[in-house]
Amino acid sequence: MTAHWFTYCFQEALASLGRQRVSVLLSVLTIGAALLVLGGFLLVAVNLDRAVSTWSAAAEFSVYLDDDVSPEQRVALNTLLSSHPAVASREYVSKADAVVRFKRDFPDLAAGLADMPNNPLPASIEVRLNPAKADGVTLEAFARQLMETAGVADVRFDRRWLERLGQIAAGVRWAGWILGAVLLIASVLTVATVVRLALHARRDEVDIMQLMGAPIGLLRGPLVVEGILQGGAGALAALGALYAAYALVSGRVLALLGPAFDAASFGFLPARLSALVVLVGMAVGCAGGYLAARHVR
Amino acid sequence: MYGRGIYALRDVSLVVEKGEFVFLTGPSGAGKSTLLRLLLRQELATEGSVKVAGRDLAKLTPSQAQSYRRAVGFVFQDFKLIPSKTVLDNVGIVPRVLGATSVQQQRRTFQVLKWLGLQHRMNAYPLELSGGEQQRVAIARALVNEPALILADEPTGNLDPDLSLEIMNLFRDINSRGTTVLVATHNRELMRHVGRRSITLDHGHLVETA
Numbered sequence: 001m002t003a004h005w006f007t008y009c010f011q012e013a014l015a016s017l018g019r020q021r022v023s024v025l026l027s028v029l030t031i032g033a034a035l036l037v038l039g040g041f042l043l044v045a046v047n048l049d050r051a052v053s054t055w056s057a058a059a060e061f062s063v064y065l066d067d068d069v070s071p072e073q074r075v076a077l078n079t080l081l082s083s084h085p086a087v088a089s090r091e092y093v094s095k096a097d098a099v100v101r102f103k104r105d106f107p108d109l110a111a112g113l114a115d116m117p118n119n120p121l122p123a124s125i126e127v128r129l130n131p132a133k134a135d136g137v138t139l140e141a142f143a144r145q146l147m148e149t150a151g152v153a154d155v156r157f158d159r160r161w162l163e164r165l166g167q168i169a170a171g172v173r174w175a176g177w178i179l180g181a182v183l184l185i186a187s188v189l190t191v192a193t194v195v196r197l198a199l200h201a202r203r204d205e206v207d208i209m210q211l212m213g214a215p216i217g218l219l220r221g222p223l224v225v226e227g228i229l230q231g232g233a234g235a236l237a238a239l240g241a242l243y244a245a246y247a248l249v250s251g252r253v254l255a256l257l258g259p260a261f262d263a264a265s266f267g268f269l270p271a272r273l274s275a276l277v278v279l280v281g282m283a284v285g286c287a288g289g290y291l292a293a294r295h296v297r
Numbered sequence: 298m299y300g301r302g303i304y305a306l307r308d309v310s311l312v313v314e315k316g317e318f319v320f321l322t323g324p325s326g327a328g329k330s331t332l333l334r335l336l337l338r339q340e341l342a343t344e345g346s347v348k349v350a351g352r353d354l355a356k357l358t359p360s361q362a363q364s365y366r367r368a369v370g371f372v373f374q375d376f377k378l379i380p381s382k383t384v385l386d387n388v389g390i391v392p393r394v395l396g397a398t399s400v401q402q403q404r405r406t407f408q409v410l411k412w413l414g415l416q417h418r419m420n421a422y423p424l425e426l427s428g429g430e431q432q433r434v435a436i437a438r439a440l441v442n443e444p445a446l447i448l449a450d451e452p453t454g455n456l457d458p459d460l461s462l463e464i465m466n467l468f469r470d471i472n473s474r475g476t477t478v479l480v481a482t483h484n485r486e487l488m489r490h491v492g493r494r495s496i497t498l499d500h501g502h503l504v505e506t507a
């Protein structure tokens with residue numbers, strides 16, 4: 001409709017919110033609590049996802065070679081590796097290099113190794129993966145292909161637990177949405193009740209406007225806007241509280257995870273998800289407002 | 298008919314021509330307000346039909362009903378002013394919100410407020426006004442949109458005789474420009490002065506039309 005209509009709805013909604021401060025606070029807090037739960041789960045899920053992707057980026061694929069691998073077999077293997085999109089880079093580790101590494105990583109056991117007549121450690125190719133192209137299914141297939149390649153003794157890669165972690169992240173996200181949805185439905189009803197109280201307080205005015213021929217949309221508009229404003233306020237409150245909690249806890253969590261975890265990849269909800277939380281809040285408010293507005297007929 | 302089988306109006310058959318000025322009179326409780334409410338579609342007739350300009354009010358959709366009401370100027374017996382809005386907002390909030398902000402529209406608002414001697418009270422709130430002033434705001438609101446039909450329920454009940462006469466003259470002027478006017482009143486003197494057709498109701502029955 002017109003700009004006047006818009007301004008009118010806003011002014012009426014704000015005036016009405018001002019009159020009903022206590023009950024409005026109640027519904028803002030209800031929406032806020034629901035979105036805090038949803039946002040909290042999303043925050044955990046987002047950071048689990050981030051951990052999965054940083055760790056995947058660091059993930060390696062070790063291809064162990066037979067001791068009697070022929071130069072032709074190695075060339076064929078290298079061609080295979082360099083042509084695969086998931087492979088970012090590779091490094092050849094000779095049997096001698098393997099011993100050096102073993103001595104560095106496990107100095108206590110190095111003596112035992114020295115006693116052996118010939119070097120038991122295999123040569124290997126360490127493959128760094130490109131995380132963007134290294135999804136689980138592709139890697140499983142690639143690993144199987146490598147296993148069957150001549151000259152390969154074994155293939156190891158530490159994808160499985162990362163995948164498990166990815167599944168946990170997805171589970172946390174779903175739990176957040178489901179729990180959030182239940183709480184949000186309760187919030188819709190709270191908003192509807194609060195807006196109805198507000199409607200009750202200005203029922204005379206609405207009735208008069210109706211007798212003067214105001215279109216129903218004009219009478220319902222302020223109520224819906226009232227709901228939307230409550231929802232938006234609740235969402236902002238939830239984001240604020242979530243950020244405060246995040247700021248308090250994140251340092252401790254990082255300390256707990258230790259240096260293995262890259263602090264830079266740990267963070268708050270990205271802008272798009274935060275905006276989504278606000279939108280969800282406003283949608284909840286809108287639904288509540290509309291439920292109340294239906295009483296104007 | 299209101300609940301519990303009470304008929305507020307019964308066997309009332311009445312035709313008002315376009316452009317007529319008609320008084321509606323009768324003792325308290327006779328059904329004058331009820332008849333006017335039916336004409337605003339504030340109530341729906343339980344039996345029979347109410348037609349305005351050939352259209353049965355009961356058959357209007359909600360949005361048609363609202364647009365019909367915008368074409369009617371109604372002065373309520375109990376004024377029905379919005380306490381939280383100023384005189385200016387009470388007079389014409391609906392068209393203004395719907396976007397009617399033409400200079401002409403504004404001039405019309407000031408003109409009507411001036412006719413009713415309210416130009417100095419535009420920014421007052423209804424509760425800051427005397428009963429007579431409130432009644433005049435209610436009249437201003439009914440006139441401001443140049444409605445095709447004016448329905449006035451005791452529009453001069455709170456006004457002194459001189460002012461009442463002035464208001465009736467105002468209605469007569471407006472009527473002379475083609476607007477149909479229905480005024481419910483107890484005031485015989487006023488009716489005599491204006492000298493138009495009058496319809497008398499008693500206990501919901503049409504008893505006399507003169």
Ligand SMILES: Nc1ncnc2c1ncn2[C@@H]1O[C@H](COP(=O)(O)OP(=O)(O)OP(=O)(O)O)[C@@H](O)[C@H]1O
Pocket residue numbers: 299300303304305323324325326327328329330331332374
């Ligand atoms: N909402 C209602 N419910 C039940 N009965 C009603 C209602 N409104 C009016 N009545 C009854 O209908 C009858 C007509 O009322 P109405 O208000 O039309 O009278 P009136 O002629 O306007 O009287 P007055 O001169 O006192 O304004 C009365 O007997 C009244 O008690």
Ligand SMILES: [Mg+2]
Pocket residue numbers: 329330331374450
């Ligand atoms: Mg009456």
